[in-house]
Amino acid sequence: MAYIIDDTCVDCKYTYCAAVCPVQAFHEGPNQLFIHPDTCIDCGACVPECPIEAIHSELDLPLSMEHCVATNAQASLFPVIETSKEPLRGPNCKDNRG
Ligand code: SF4
Ligand code: F3S
Secondary structure (H helix, E strand, C coil): CCEEECHHHCCCCCCHHHHHCCCCCEEECCCCEEECCCCCCCCCCCHHHCCCCCEEEHHHCCHHHCCHHHHHCCHHHCCECCCCCCCCCCCCCCCCCC
C-alpha cells in the first residue's frame, strides 16, 4: 500500500507535500508530483499539506482516479523532490478556490 497523488495535482504542483515526507518519497515530473510506492511508509503526513486534496491513501482512492496508481508507480522516472518550491499553478490547474 502507498499514498497516491491524483490528477488534481496536474498543472497545480503546489509542492507543499514534498517538504513533510520523512522518507523522500516524492518525485517531480514536469506537471505534477508522484509518490514512489516502494518508498512511501503510509504515514499520512502529506495529506493535509495539499490545499486541493490531491493525495489519498490507496485504500480511499476515488474510483475515477484508480489509473493514478499506475502513474505514481512511474515515479522513479523523475528526480526526488525534498523541499517546497514556487507552485506551478499553470492554466490547466483545476484549483477552483478562487
Ligand atoms: Fe511520504 Fe508519508 Fe506521504 Fe507516504 S504518506 S508520501 S511517507 S508523507
Ligand atoms: Fe500536488 Fe498538492 Fe503536492 S497540488 S504537488 S499534491 S501539495
